[in-house]
Amino acid sequence: MSRAVSSGPVATLHAVSADTDVPAVLVQGLTFAYPDGTEVLRGIDLVVQRGESVALVGPNGAGKSTFLLHLNGILQGSGRISIFGLAVETKNLREVRRRVGLVFQDPEDQLFLGTVGQDVAFGPANLGLNEEEVSLRVEEALEAVGMLGSEEKCSHHLSFGQKKRVAVATVLSMRPDLLALDEPTSNLDPKSRRRLVQILAALPVTKIVVTHDLPLAFELCERTVILDGGRIVADGPTEQILLDERLLAMHDLELPYRFAPPTSHSCRASSRPG
Numbered sequence: 001m002s003r004a005v006s007s008g009p010v011a012t013l014h015a016v017s018a019d020t021d022v023p024a025v026l027v028q029g030l031t032f033a034y035p036d037g038t039e040v041l042r043g044i045d046l047v048v049q050r051g052e053s054v055a056l057v058g059p060n061g062a063g064k065s066t067f068l069l070h071l072n073g074i075l076q077g078s079g080r081i082s083i084f085g086l087a088v089e090t091k092n093l094r095e096v097r098r099r100v101g102l103v104f105q106d107p108e109d110q111l112f113l114g115t116v117g118q119d120v121a122f123g124p125a126n127l128g129l130n131e132e133e134v135s136l137r138v139e140e141a142l143e144a145v146g147m148l149g150s151e152e153k154c155s156h157h158l159s160f161g162q163k164k165r166v167a168v169a170t171v172l173s174m175r176p177d178l179l180a181l182d183e184p185t186s187n188l189d190p191k192s193r194r195r196l197v198q199i200l201a202a203l204p205v206t207k208i209v210v211t212h213d214l215p216l217a218f219e220l221c222e223r224t225v226i227l228d229g230g231r232i233v234a235d236g237p238t239e240q241i242l243l244d245e246r247l248l249a250m251h252d253l254e255l256p257y258r259f260a261p262p263t264s265h266s267c268r269a270s271s272r273p274g
């Protein structure tokens with residue numbers, strides 16, 4: 001670990017649900033290599049408490065998307081992962097996937113049925129919800145991403161940014177407890193980005209947000225984790241991590257030119273042992 005930022009015990013500083021203190025995400029010693037031998041994750045330990053919003057940032061190829069794919073068992077490396085206390089293993093995958101809403105980096109991977117309405121309805125219909133409830137969920141999710149009225153449109157005819165919005169809707173319609181978002185704002189126009197940020201900020205669920213859009217981390221996440229070379233190299237309050245120019249430069253990250261962090265952002269501190 002090249003650098004870590006610590007500022008106090010995690011558990012005391014985070015919103016933890018009253019009924020249980022089981023974390024939303026517990027990852028211990030996760031390692032993973034693709035079948036071609038590419039070693040990607042090299043011993044990840046991470047705890048995300050319920051209600052936290054954590055930005056996961058790092059250079060291209062760091063392993064961010066690969067890591068997210070482990071949270072609902074699409075990829076299974078060695079080590080241990082549990083989601084709300086449930087081990088991510090084959091026998092639990094149905095329940096894990098109900099609770100984890102994963103938005104893929106590439107929306108083409110998420111939209112595989114004919115129309116937008118069918119894609120967004122797929123998850124809730126699979127949960128066995130009745131038609132009325134499914135329609136309600138579809139409407140609510142499309143409204144949230146500003147795509148209401150596009151139900152009959154062929155998903156593959158949408159622009160990339162529209163596909164991204166619908167991909168987010170396919171997950172919102174499941175009302176997940178943990179949102180794992182891979183580049184949710186990529187290719188969105190400024191208004192759509194703003195709208196999505198507001199929607200996500202208002203959702204009272206745990207969030208892990210992979211992004212190259214560092215201002216998004218300030219807007220949405222009180223905590224930021226840097227992943228580089230398959231290892232977590234820094235973890236702490238977003239302001240502390242992302243205003244550290246030297247740390248950012250070490251990991252090929254940078255804020256936009258003349259970026260000014262929002263002053264009103266209230267930061268819930270987090271730490272990992274250095």
Ligand SMILES: Nc1ncnc2c1ncn2[C@@H]1O[C@H](COP(=O)(O)OP(=O)(O)OP(=O)(O)O)[C@@H](O)[C@H]1O
Nearest residue numbers: 034035036038040059060061062063064065066067
């Ligand atoms: N299916 C695969 N087979 C072999 N190697 C892969 C596969 N998918 C990804 N990789 C490799 O794994 C590494 C991590 O990729 P990953 O997509 O997780 O990075 P990332 O941090 O999400 O990058 P980006 O910021 O570009 O999205 C890269 O070296 C990539 O080439």
Ligand SMILES: [Mg+2]
Nearest residue numbers: 064065066105
């Ligand atoms: Mg990626």
